[in-house]
Amino acid sequence: MTKVSMRVNGKAVTAEVEGRTLLVEALRGPLGLTGTHVGCDTSQCGACVVHVDGKAVKACTMFAAEAEGAEVTTIEGMANADGSLGVIQQAFQDHHGLQCGFCTPGMVMSAAALLKDNPKPSEAEIRHYLEGNICRCTGYHNIVKAIQAASGQDVAIAAE
Amino acid sequence: MPKDSGIGASPKRREDVRFLTGDGRYTDDINVAGQAYVHFLRSDVAHARIAGIDTSQAEGMPGVVRIFTGADFEAVGGIPCGWQITDRHGEVMQEPKHPVLAHGKVRHVGDPICAVVADTLAQARDAAEAIVLDLEELPAVIDMKEAVKDGATKVHDDLTGNLCYDWGFVEENRDAVDEAIKSAAHVTTLELVNNRLIANPMEPRVAVGQWEKGTGDYTLYTTSQNPHVIRLLMGAFVLGIPEHKLRVVAPDVGGGFGTKIFHYAEEAFCTFAAKECRRPVKWTSSRSEAFMSDAHGRDHVTKIELALDAENNFTAVRTETYANMGAYLSTFAPSVPTWLHGTLMAGNYRTPLIYVNVKAVFTNTVPVDAYRGAGRPEATFQLERVIDKAARELGVDPIELRRQNFITEFPYATPVAVEYDTGDYHATMDKLIEIADVAGFEARAEESRARGKLRGFGVNSYIEACGIAPSNLVGQLGARAGLYESATVRVNATGGLVVMTGSHSHGQGHETSFPQVVADMIGIPDDMIEIVHGDTANTPMGMGTYGSRSLAVGGSAIVRATEKIIAKAKKIAAHIMEASDQDIELKDGKFTVAGTDKELAWGDVTLAAYVPHNYPLAEMEPGLEETAFYDPNNFTYPSGAYACEVEVDPETGKVTIERFAAADDFGNVVNPMIVEGQVHGGIAQGVGQALLENCAYDENGQLISASYMDYAMPRADDLPMFTVDHSCQTPCTHNPLGVKGCGEAGAIASPPTVVNAVCDALQRAGKNVTHIDMPLSPARVWAAMQGAEPTMGAAQPAAGSAGSAEGRSLHGQG
Numbered sequence: 001m002t003k004v005s006m007r008v009n010g011k012a013v014t015a016e017v018e019g020r021t022l023l024v025e026a027l028r029g030p031l032g033l034t035g036t037h038v039g040c041d042t043s044q045c046g047a048c049v050v051h052v053d054g055k056a057v058k059a060c061t062m063f064a065a066e067a068e069g070a071e072v073t074t075i076e077g078m079a080n081a082d083g084s085l086g087v088i089q090q091a092f093q094d095h096h097g098l099q100c101g102f103c104t105p106g107m108v109m110s111a112a113a114l115l116k117d118n119p120k121p122s123e124a125e126i127r128h129y130l131e132g133n134i135c136r137c138t139g140y141h142n143i144v145k146a147i148q149a150a151s152g153q154d155v156a157i158a159a160e
Numbered sequence: 161m162p163k164d165s166g167i168g169a170s171p172k173r174r175e176d177v178r179f180l181t182g183d184g185r186y187t188d189d190i191n192v193a194g195q196a197y198v199h200f201l202r203s204d205v206a207h208a209r210i211a212g213i214d215t216s217q218a219e220g221m222p223g224v225v226r227i228f229t230g231a232d233f234e235a236v237g238g239i240p241c242g243w244q245i246t247d248r249h250g251e252v253m254q255e256p257k258h259p260v261l262a263h264g265k266v267r268h269v270g271d272p273i274c275a276v277v278a279d280t281l282a283q284a285r286d287a288a289e290a291i292v293l294d295l296e297e298l299p300a301v302i303d304m305k306e307a308v309k310d311g312a313t314k315v316h317d318d319l320t321g322n323l324c325y326d327w328g329f330v331e332e333n334r335d336a337v338d339e340a341i342k343s344a345a346h347v348t349t350l351e352l353v354n355n356r357l358i359a360n361p362m363e364p365r366v367a368v369g370q371w372e373k374g375t376g377d378y379t380l381y382t383t384s385q386n387p388h389v390i391r392l393l394m395g396a397f398v399l400g401i402p403e404h405k406l407r408v409v410a411p412d413v414g415g416g417f418g419t420k421i422f423h424y425a426e427e428a429f430c431t432f433a434a435k436e437c438r439r440p441v442k443w444t445s446s447r448s449e450a451f452m453s454d455a456h457g458r459d460h461v462t463k464i465e466l467a468l469d470a471e472n473n474f475t476a477v478r479t480e481t482y483a484n485m486g487a488y489l490s491t492f493a494p495s496v497p498t499w500l501h502g503t504l505m506a507g508n509y510r511t512p513l514i515y516v517n518v519k520a521v522f523t524n525t526v527p528v529d530a531y532r533g534a535g536r537p538e539a540t541f542q543l544e545r546v547i548d549k550a551a552r553e554l555g556v557d558p559i560e561l562r563r564q565n566f567i568t569e570f571p572y573a574t575p576v577a578v579e580y581d582t583g584d585y586h587a588t589m590d591k592l593i594e595i596a597d598v599a600g601f602e603a604r605a606e607e608s609r610a611r612g613k614l615r616g617f618g619v620n621s622y623i624e625a626c627g628i629a630p631s632n633l634v635g636q637l638g639a640r641a642g643l644y645e646s647a648t649v650r651v652n653a654t655g656g657l658v659v660m661t662g663s664h665s666h667g668q669g670h671e672t673s674f675p676q677v678v679a680d681m682i683g684i685p686d687d688m689i690e691i692v693h694g695d696t697a698n699t700p701m702g703m704g705t706y707g708s709r710s711l712a713v714g715g716s717a718i719v720r721a722t723e724k725i726i727a728k729a730k731k732i733a734a735h736i737m738e739a740s741d742q743d744i745e746l747k748d749g750k751f752t753v754a755g756t757d758k759e760l761a762w763g764d765v766t767l768a769a770y771v772p773h774n775y776p777l778a779e780m781e782p783g784l785e786e787t788a789f790y791d792p793n794n795f796t797y798p799s800g801a802y803a804c805e806v807e808v809d810p811e812t813g814k815v816t817i818e819r820f821a822a823a824d825d826f827g828n829v830v831n832p833m834i835v836e837g838q839v840h841g842g843i844a845q846g847v848g849q850a851l852l853e854n855c856a857y858d859e860n861g862q863l864i865s866a867s868y869m870d871y872a873m874p875r876a877d878d879l880p881m882f883t884v885d886h887s888c889q890t891p892c893t894h895n896p897l898g899v900k901g902c903g904e905a906g907a908i909a910s911p912p913t914v915v916n917a918v919c920d921a922l923q924r925a926g927k928n929v930t931h932i933d934m935p936l937s938p939a940r941v942w943a944a945m946q947g948a949e950p951t952m953g954a955a956q957p958a959a960g961s962a963g964s965a966e967g968r969s970l971h972g973q974g
Contacts, residue, residue, distance in 0.1 A: 018282065034189035035182015037414070039362045040447035044868035047362060075182035089180040093172050096837045100667030101179025102362040102414025108180065123881070130876035134868070136362050136415050137667045139844030140876040142837060
């Protein structure tokens with residue numbers, strides 16, 4: 001077991017991990033942040049996307065030990081300081097961009113990374129960017145709309 | 161103006177807040193103090209005799225608590241099947257034992273052999289690697305038609321063969337159908353495969369078993385669509401635990417799509433092992449395990465014949481289907497190709513004579529059971545494909561051929577034993593033609609041609625039977641369960657309500673939509689109502705969520721319980737206001753006395769119910785809590801019409817969906833936003849089946865699509881924006897909400913729409929391709945184009961490369 005220290009959602013944390021422990025396992029286990037989900041074992045589904053030093057990373061693709069000293073943001077760190085939903089989260093609710101909610105944390109984290117690099121993405125750019133995030137419930141229609149809305153583009157509210 | 165609350169409004173989903181902030185509580189998020197972890201050592205071959213299991217080295221490994229094998233489960237029952245089919249000769253189906261851990265033989269890749277319980281998951285996995293198995297491999301039974309031949313290797317040595325049942329429906333019509341086909345002016349025949357699929361909810365299955373030494377009580381946390389059903393099946397048939405000593409909790413569940421209906425061996429294992437080990441035991445499926453242990457879907461091989469008279473009226477339908485059961489009978493498996501499929505073969509059409517034959521077959525593959533639509537997609541696909549083919553053969557417009565044969569008078573009793581209460585198939589077709597902009601197709605096709613692409617238009621109609629179902633009817637058909645739904649409505653003293661429902665929400669948004677119904681009935685805000693579901697300890701016995709039944713059956717139970725609440729509340733109000741309860745009206749949360757200015761707030765009455773100082777105690781008990789069990793008297797029949805435009809790249813065979821439109825009739829709609837979301841998701845799964853998804857086994861029974869690298873899930877850039885409409889509404893006549901169910905429509909109606917569109921694109925380009933088996937991968941479409949003759953009567957193209965089973969029983973197909 002080795003000790004790994006990082007900052008998660010702005011807080012300094014430390015965990016005891018094995019060399020083989022994945023970042024997602026450390027987040028969900030010793031660090032108690034179960035919002036980041038595991039949907040596959042081949043790094044395809046994107047349910048575990050978090051931000052490491054500002055970049056979107058599938059937390060199943062790196063060892064916890066590799067995050068030593070890193071700044072990690074998870075879905076638990078995406079709400080506003082007053083606890084209200086952040087812009088992207090709010091857009092997902094407004095546009096019914098989630099159903100079962102399991103892929104949602106990864107979707108929100110990917111969407112945040114996309115909008116950081118591309119503040120006004122087209123529908124095609126959003127769809128292309130989300131290639132690494134699988135959703136089985138929504139058919140992506142409302143996820144695309146939510147991300148367009150979060151970027152300030154004009155989108156009709158769901159079912160009006 | 162859209163409403164902002166109650167029935168017909170689209171309030172934002174309250175459950176979203178926790179899902180969007182990481183505060184959802186899924187089963188894998190539950191950790192019980194002292195829990196151990198189990199790892200299952202699964203068969204990596206399809207069929208073998210277990211000659212030896214040597215666990216001696218593994219038992220001494222660090223952290224190992226105990227290693228279980230099939231021998232440890234000899235005293236407990238097998239995993240039960242919930243539906244018994246009687247075949248066309250009056251014989252009941254063959255029903256093999258399904259042990260919790262394989263005993264004697266393994267029968268599919270993924271069949272669990274040993275279960276290693278250890279302090280950590282990593283230790284359990286490490287120890288499993290040290291187990292030495294001696295498996296004597298046997299020939300794998302993969303091809304269904306080979307499986308039922310004399311002398312075929314048997315999946316179960318104690319059965320007479322691999323045929324589970326040979327079902328005929330309606331058997332008395334068989335000769336008349338044969339005669340009608342013989343004497344028809346035209347018969348269109350189509351042989352097709354409904355490809356095997358894997359449901360793939362994004363949350364893999366999880367089970368946490370717990371046993372309390374002090375009380376002898378068991379708790380199972382599990383990823384289930386129906387916790388009461390699991391409690392009954394596992395308690396009564398597998399482990400012998402009375403229901404009052406067993407609590408089953410299905411908390412937030414990350415999608416189900418059918419595959420989380422069934423009772424699985426891992427649930428029974430964790431519950432059993434918790435007592436044996438005196439520790440809670442947790443199992444979290446990896447995605448790889450999910451591929452080889454979650455029940456699969458579809459996998460039918462079918463020949464359908466459609467007979468028409470000289471005026472193009474449908475006169476008869478005859479189908480013969482081989483349905484793969486896999487190695488064991490999953491919970492509802494036998495019902496899917498029979499009662500959920502045969503009864504839908506009339507579709508939207510006035511076909512007077514129908515005969516359906518289904519041979520269910522055991523193979524060395526993962527068990528197959530209900531997946532979104534369950535039987536109805538298989539029925540719709542055959543019918544809507546053969547109608548399209550008939551239209552081409554006859555040179556008539558596929559929409560007009562459908563319209564000519566539409567059922568237009570309701571109620572309509574089909575020749576396959578169901579009665580449609582309402583519908584308007586012309587209305588949904590009219591709406592579809594409008595929203596799909598059919599008039600603009602030619603211009604778009606020209607634009608595609610200019611870019612070197614082949615554009616095609618596909619259309620279909622569908623009907624489904626939802627809201628399963630009258631219990632006395634399904635009992636006659638072989639169900640070993642009732643199919644009612646339950647609700648308890650508890651009104652608190654201060655006026656808020658808790659609605660405890662037997663339905664389960666795993667993405668459908670019940671926590672938002674169910675309160676809309678109750679709020680409307682009482683006239684109070686939605687947020688005064690809380691929904692409780694998913695825990696057998698605090699909900700009445702319910703059958704759960706599947707078959708688009710939650711609102712039609714579960715919602716109706718809520719209506720009935722709320723009606724009882726209102727009736728009692730009116731009596732209390734009448735007492736307080738010194739009036740007759742016949743004169744009391746409840747509107748906008750206020751009780752009034754007709755013809756007077758007396759009024760009483762909802763909260764005054766609820767308080768009186770629990771502080772009964774001024775209360776008719778001689779006539780009524782205090783309190784305001786009511787339960788209702790709603791048992792429907794018919795299925796509901798959602799219907800609609802779908803259209804799709806595709807582009808085919810003639811160089812590569814790649815198909816892209818350019819436009820997709822759906823006009824559905826779901827009867828009344830409670831939350832339009834949620835309904836549209838359900839349709840979107842169904843369309844994506846239907847397009848996935850048509851273009852991408854294929855669960856493939858090789859000829860040795862090896863599962864070769866066992867990860868997301870090999871099984872093509874629809875991604876965001878595989879799909880367009882969808883145009884959906886639910887404004888055609890013919891309310892259901894027999895449930896109090898007039899609702900029909902919307903969860904499966906997209907998955908049912910989309911596959912034939914897509915295949916019809918691709919065939920249309922190729923036909924327009926002069927390629928006489930009349931069918932391609934799903935998924936319509938670039939390789940298959942390209943091969944079909946190359947093999948097609950530019951004249952009528954071309955042979956069907958081969959679905960796949962020679963020598964490969966491509967996922968099922970393709971020998972003899974075509």
